[in-house]
Amino acid sequence: MSVFKQKNKENAVVLKEYTWKYDFKHNWxxxxxxxxxxxxxxxxxxxxxxxxxxxxxxxxxxxxxxxxPWVGLANFRELFTGDTFLKVLRNTTAMAVLNLTVGFAAPxxxxxxxxxxxxxxxxxxxxxxxxxxxxxxxxxxxxLASEFLSSTGAxxxxxxxxxxxxxxxxxxxxxxxxxxxxxFLGVWQGMGWGSIIxxxxxxxxxxxxxxAAAIDGASRWQRMWKVTFPTILPLILVMFIMRIGLVxxxxxxxxxLLYMPMTYDTADVLYTxxxxxxxxxxxxxxxxxxxxxxxxxxxxVLLVISNKISRKAAGSSLI
Amino acid sequence: xxxxxxxxxxxxxMVCLVSCGGSGKKSAKDTLEITWWIPKAxxxxxxxxxxENPGVRQLETMEFNSHKVNLKFTVPISGSERDNFNTLxxxxxxxxxxxxxxxxxxxxxxxxxxVIWDLTPYMEEYMPHYMxxxxxxxxxxxxxxxxxxxxxxxxxLYSITNxxxxxxxxxxxxxxxxxxxxxxxxTGAKFTYGYTDPSxxxxxxxxxxxxxxxxxxxxxxxxxxxxxxxxxxxxxLGITDGYCISLYYKGFSEAGGNFDSAFGGGTxxxxxxxxxxxxxxxxxxxxxxxxxxxxxxxxxxxxDKNFAEHTADQIYAIExxxxxxxxxxxxxxxxxxxxxxxxxxxxxxxxxxxxxAPPAINDVYGxxxxxxxxxxxxxxxxxxxxxLCISKKASExxxxxxxxxxxxxxxxxxxxxxxxxxxxxxxxxLKDPTYAKYNLTEGAYNKExxxxxxxxxxxxxxxxxxxxLASAMAAKRLxxxxxxxxxxxxxNESYTKCALYNMAQWDKxxxxxxxxxxxxxxxxxxxxxxxxxxxxxxxxxxAQNVPKFITGALNVNGxxxxxxxKMLNKYSPDKVTKIYQRIFESVK
Numbered sequence: 001m002s003v004f005k006q007k008n009k010e011n012a013v014v015l016k017e018y019t020w021k022y023d024f025k026h027n028w029x030x031x032x033x034x035x036x037x038x039x040x041x042x043x044x045x046x047x048x049x050x051x052x053x054x055x056x057x058x059x060x061x062x063x064x065x066x067x068x069p070w071v072g073l074a075n076f077r078e079l080f081t082g083d084t085f086l087k088v089l090r091n092t093t094a095m096a097v098l099n100l101t102v103g104f105a106a107p108x109x110x111x112x113x114x115x116x117x118x119x120x121x122x123x124x125x126x127x128x129x130x131x132x133x134x135x136x137x138x139x140x141x142x143x144l145a146s147e148f149l150s151s152t153g154a155x156x157x158x159x160x161x162x163x164x165x166x167x168x169x170x171x172x173x174x175x176x177x178x179x180x181x182x183x184f185l186g187v188w189q190g191m192g193w194g195s196i197i198x199x200x201x202x203x204x205x206x207x208x209x210x211x212a213a214a215i216d217g218a219s220r221w222q223r224m225w226k227v228t229f230p231t232i233l234p235l236i237l238v239m240f241i242m243r244i245g246l247v248x249x250x251x252x253x254x255x256x257l258l259y260m261p262m263t264y265d266t267a268d269v270l271y272t273x274x275x276x277x278x279x280x281x282x283x284x285x286x287x288x289x290x291x292x293x294x295x296x297x298x299x300x301v302l303l304v305i306s307n308k309i310s311r312k313a314a315g316s317s318l319i
Numbered sequence: 320x321x322x323x324x325x326x327x328x329x330x331x332x333m334v335c336l337v338s339c340g341g342s343g344k345k346s347a348k349d350t351l352e353i354t355w356w357i358p359k360a361x362x363x364x365x366x367x368x369x370x371e372n373p374g375v376r377q378l379e380t381m382e383f384n385s386h387k388v389n390l391k392f393t394v395p396i397s398g399s400e401r402d403n404f405n406t407l408x409x410x411x412x413x414x415x416x417x418x419x420x421x422x423x424x425x426x427x428x429x430x431x432x433x434v435i436w437d438l439t440p441y442m443e444e445y446m447p448h449y450m451x452x453x454x455x456x457x458x459x460x461x462x463x464x465x466x467x468x469x470x471x472x473x474x475x476l477y478s479i480t481n482x483x484x485x486x487x488x489x490x491x492x493x494x495x496x497x498x499x500x501x502x503x504x505x506t507g508a509k510f511t512y513g514y515t516d517p518s519x520x521x522x523x524x525x526x527x528x529x530x531x532x533x534x535x536x537x538x539x540x541x542x543x544x545x546x547x548x549x550x551x552x553x554x555x556l557g558i559t560d561g562y563c564i565s566l567y568y569k570g571f572s573e574a575g576g577n578f579d580s581a582f583g584g585g586t587x588x589x590x591x592x593x594x595x596x597x598x599x600x601x602x603x604x605x606x607x608x609x610x611x612x613x614x615x616x617x618x619x620x621x622x623d624k625n626f627a628e629h630t631a632d633q634i635y636a637i638e639x640x641x642x643x644x645x646x647x648x649x650x651x652x653x654x655x656x657x658x659x660x661x662x663x664x665x666x667x668x669x670x671x672x673x674x675x676a677p678p679a680i681n682d683v684y685g686x687x688x689x690x691x692x693x694x695x696x697x698x699x700x701x702x703x704x705x706x707l708c709i710s711k712k713a714s715e716x717x718x719x720x721x722x723x724x725x726x727x728x729x730x731x732x733x734x735x736x737x738x739x740x741x742x743x744x745x746x747x748x749l750k751d752p753t754y755a756k757y758n759l760t761e762g763a764y765n766k767e768x769x770x771x772x773x774x775x776x777x778x779x780x781x782x783x784x785x786x787x788l789a790s791a792m793a794a795k796r797l798x799x800x801x802x803x804x805x806x807x808x809x810x811n812e813s814y815t816k817c818a819l820y821n822m823a824q825w826d827k828x829x830x831x832x833x834x835x836x837x838x839x840x841x842x843x844x845x846x847x848x849x850x851x852x853x854x855x856x857x858x859x860x861x862a863q864n865v866p867k868f869i870t871g872a873l874n875v876n877g878x879x880x881x882x883x884x885k886m887l888n889k890y891s892p893d894k895v896t897k898i899y900q901r902i903f904e905s906v907k
Contacts, residue, residue: 058848061408062424062432078852083889084859151625171628260630261569261862277855283401283423284851 054289061285075290082277084268092269094176095255096247098183104243106187107194108236112224114195115202127199130192142257145185146170171262178259178267186251197239201232237310241317245303248295270295350387351720354414354712356407357796358421360394365791366753369394373751374736374794380749383723384445408434415713415721418798419475419706425842426474426708427465435708436718438473445722448729452479452801462703462837466905475840476725478704480802485811488635489825490577491652492536493645494674496552497545498525504544520659521816523672535674535824538682539581539612542649546621549648556667561646563621565637568630570613570865571606573858574833577634577651581681582608582689587861589895590695590832597834597899599892601861602884608685610868610875615684617869623647627866645671658817675821678828695830703837705798728800731774737800738810739764739778740792754792757781763792764809776809783812834899841902849894856890 024031050065055075057068079085110130117123133141148155149169160166169177205228213223252271259267270291278288304319311317360369369375369392379388393414395403404421407413413434419426429435442450453463459479464471498512505528512525527534529541536542542564549563571579571587579587582605585598592598600606616622623629629637635653636642642650645667650656652673662671678694709721727733735742740763746754754760759779767775782789790796811819842850864873864883873879 058844060424060428060432060844061405062429062434064409064411067432083856168625168628171625257631260628261859262627262866264859264863276859277852284848 052289052293054285055293057286059285059289071286075284075286076294078287079274079277079290079294082273084264084273087265088268088270088273091179091266092248094179095182095251095269098179099186099251100240100243100247102183103186103190104240106191108198110191111195111198111202112228115199115228116220116224127192130195132192133189134193136189138253138257141185141189142254145181145258149181170258171260173263173265175266178263181258182251182255182267185254197235198232201235202228205231237317241303241306241310244306245299247302248299349382349385350389351717352389352391353416353717353721353724354391354393355797356393356404356414356417357798358395358400358404358418359397360392360796361791362787365788368392369796371753372794372796373741373746373749373753373792374797376751377736377741377745377749378724378727378794381724381727383727384720386720388720388724413710413712415717416707416709416725419708419840420798422708425840425844425847427467427841428844428847429708430467430472430474431844433711435474435710436713437467438476438709438722439471441719441722442473445719446476446726446729448726448801449476452729456702459702461841461903462835465841466902475706475708476799477706477837478799478801479729480702480704480807481804482802482807485807485822486825488651488653489821490649490676490678491656491673491821492545492649492676493549493552493647493671494523494525494527495670495672496648497548498527498672500552500555501527501545501548503528504530520662520672523658523817536676536679538680539578539684540682542679543683546616546619546648550621552648553646558646558667560641562623562648564616564649565623565629565642565647565651566613566626566869567634567637567651568627568632568866569862570627570869571609571861572634574830578612578679579606579609580694580832581679581692582606582685583692584695585832586695587865588857589834589892589899591834591899591903592832595903597896597903599896601857601887601892604685605689607875607880608681608689610865612681612684613869614871614875617871622869627870644668649676654814654818654822657821658815660815660817673817673821675824677824693828695828695832703835706837706840707799725799728797730801731803734801734803734806735764735766735776737794737797738802738806739776740782740789740794742766757788757792759792763789774803774805776805778809778812786813789813838899838902841905842898846898846901850898853891853895857887857892857895860887860890 053065054068056070056072057065058071058074059065059068063069082088114123114126117126136144147153150156151166151168156164156166156169159169169181172178209227209231210223213227218226248270252269255267255269256272256275259272274288274291278284278291307317307319357369361372366372370390375390375392379390381387393403393407401421401423404417405423407417408422408424422429424432426435430437438446453459456479459477463473463477465474466472467474495512498510502509510525510527512523512527514520515522515524529536530544531538531541536545546563553561553563567577571577573586573588583603585592585600585603585605587600587603587606587609589597589599613622617624623638626637632638635651637650638647641647642652642656643661644663644665645661656673657675658673659671661673662668680692680694681690684690709718713721728737736745740759741749741751741754742764743760743762746759746762754762759781761779763782764776764778767777769775778789782792811822814822839847839850867873868875868879868883873883
């Protein structure tokens with residue numbers, strides 16, 4: 001039972017039960033301010049979850065949620081028993097792991113190194129330039145990638161100096177070509193933007209710590225790894241946990257725009273596979289929702305596990 | 320006492336209001352408000368809402384089943400048609416009439432769910448013109464009838480055209496290259512070519528003769544002869560990134576008519592054979608031979624080496640930048656590529672002359688079984704142009720009025736409103752403001768009675784020159800009604816002489832095998848689910864492997880082909896073949 005200290009009329013401190021009524025009465029303004037947020041989440045984030053029922057139905061818009069026939073796990077069976085499902089799952093996992101490692105580490109390292117730059121104008125210019133790709137639409141990013149990676153593209157030319165064949169890299173079906181392209185496109189687009197939060201955290205690291213380390217003879221490199229990095233580590237962990245929950249959801253639009261039948265073997269992921277299965281000829285809402293639910297469940301499980309590991313290992317966690 | 324009187328008066332007033340409100344659909348005794356969902360309206364340049372369309376306004380002046388009508392349209396935002404339609408369905412806010420283009424359920428499912436009317440009992444009395452049209456053309460039967468519990472039913476109404484509208488795309492080739500770099504295959508003499516009027520590319524002439532003896536490429540051997548000429552042209556012009564012919568990224572065209580139908584007429588997917596039966600061509604001898612030919616072309620360097628990478632390109636605009644800059648000898652193109660329209664005045668396009676070619680006939684590859692067979696035209700419009708259903712939002716009495724109104728659109732006069740717009744006489748009475756705005760005081764068209772009693776239609780020159788304006792002045796977005804004989808030639812007046820010539824080439828053979836997507840309206844719910852799954856698997860597998868046979872990554876003459884057939888058959892394409900066959904037989 002929660003208790004709190006309260007002074008009675010005689011100014012004596014007594015212990016009282018801490019009820020929600022008491023809290024509401026004393027903090028009603030905070031509750032009031034929170035109400036729009038709560039309503040927003042209920043309407044736009046929780047109410048739509050009811051749509052997940054479609055994963056267990058042969059959903060027809062004309063019959064609605066309650067009139068569509070209940071099919072149990074049939075949509076999941078259809079999803080999991082597809083001939084290419086395992087290949088698709090492998091590609092999804094591989095790209096997710098690359099995004100989670102390379103894709104996650106890039107903004108952290110970028111922020112750490114950029115924070116050490118002393119030339120203000122240079123630092124700001126680099127920062128602004130690094131944010132810019134984030135505001136470019138996926139379509140434009142993919143068009144640029146297609147140009148640069150075509151058989152006569154600039155990047156292909158650069159790679160040919162290192163002994164690689166001149167080829168359209170996006171049409172290369174070998175592992176891990178498409179995986180790497182997808183990862184580095186994500187890094188190029190999101191690294192600058194993702195580093196903002198780390199830059200802000202680094203800016204708040206106490207100068208006293210740096211000064212003390214410097215007096216003790218620590219070099220800049222050592223201060224970066226021994227002072228700055230440990231200070232922002234809790235934030236990094238929280239961001240990592242949040243990223244894990246969404247790991248299967250990133251980059252679908254880019255993959256859909258870049259892949260082609262020749263590269264399905266290595267580029268097809270759960271989203272694109274489901275997209276073709278569900279929206280190829282006749283719309284199958286059931287399979288599409290089942291796939292979305294499957295990915296959400298996996299994401300949630302990963303999130304909970306990583307949260308626990310983080311709490312145990314670093315004493316810091318999201319939930 | 321006063322309070323009680325006041326209360327009674329209030330109640331009476333409310334009753335009056337409610338009873339008045341109850342007749343909301345009929346704003347006057349004889350005017351019925353009809354709600355109608357259409358997927359697309361006209362640009363706001365012409366008018367703000369489709370209620371202002373001149374054809375719609377004309378319909379509202381008329382009486383149907385002793386009622387006038389007031390049409391109210393619901394038009395989704397471009398790009399959200401399906402979402403909008405589904406939302407209306409899920410919230411049961413669907414309209415009295417709705418276009419089926421974005422409906423994910425078949426008419427049979429909608430009937431089962433109690434959403435739409437079974438129109439069969441009312442057809443003879445209220446839609447006699449529609450019935451007369453569908454009875455006059457037996458080929459329409461598989462589409463316009465639904466088989467429900469063994470009975471032929473009419474659940475939706477189709478827009479029908481008497482003549483095919485003419486293909487908008489087909490095989491094109493650089494006639495100027497053939498004339499300039501080729502020689503007569505029999506005499507070896509150079510061809511002559513030029514223009515009778517250099518300022519008009521439509522006056523182009525030449526004396527090109529193909530190996531088969533005619534002036535157009537008919538056979539595969541003609542094309543291969545032509546590719547030899549294209550090689551010379553590409554080398555002479557110093558084109559380093561050009562090629563003789565482009566190819567759709569899957570390596571085949573689902574609709575048939577590209578080179579893939581040169582080996583017996585079928586398509587690599589599902590098609591209707593000459594005897595009217597459903598067939599699947601994905602494992603056929605015809606496809607195998609086609610792939611042998613394509614592999615040969617690929618090895619000889621005639622084919623675009625990177626064809627499988629152009630997945631974002633439409634079949635009629637493969638590598639359009641390269642095509643438009645004059646670096647490609649042959650390609651699937653549109654009417655807009657015809658003649659000298661691609662002349663940009665630069666070195667590679669100056670004097671360009673693009674001719675259309677009929678679908679090729681194989682005379683080179685494979686056994687006699689796949690030689691000298693009449694091919695199908697590429698895609699080719701069918702006689703059907705969309706369909707609609709009437710929902711239970713309309714009462715039975717309202718249904719009769721709606722059907723009478725729709726039936727009018729299947730008369731010659733009603734069809735003219737859809738296809739062309741208003742006559743001078745109609746507009747003189749209606750005094751349509753949009754017609755006044757665009758100075759169409761003489762109406763959109765006039766009609767000439769020919770010696771044989773038929774009609775010839777002549778559109779106002781402003782409409783011939785401006786397709787968008789022409790569409791806005793007619794009621795084309797209703798996608799219903801009948802295009803009578805004579806409509807298509809009048810609509811074709813918009814095209815140049817070269818484009819008309821090309822269209823004639825593309826439509827040289829009728830595409831008897833093309834299964835119009837409209838047939839999917841006949842699927843039962845189980846069939847729709849089966850089709851969806853099988854199609855997705857077959858399409859993906861073929862798109863992955865057919866290009867490999869063409870490039871030689873898989874050997875079409877070896878065990879790879881057998882493995883491909885075995886794997887493809889695992890996806891049970893025969894299930895879809897059986898579905899189509901059932902439909903063809905159910906409505907015979």
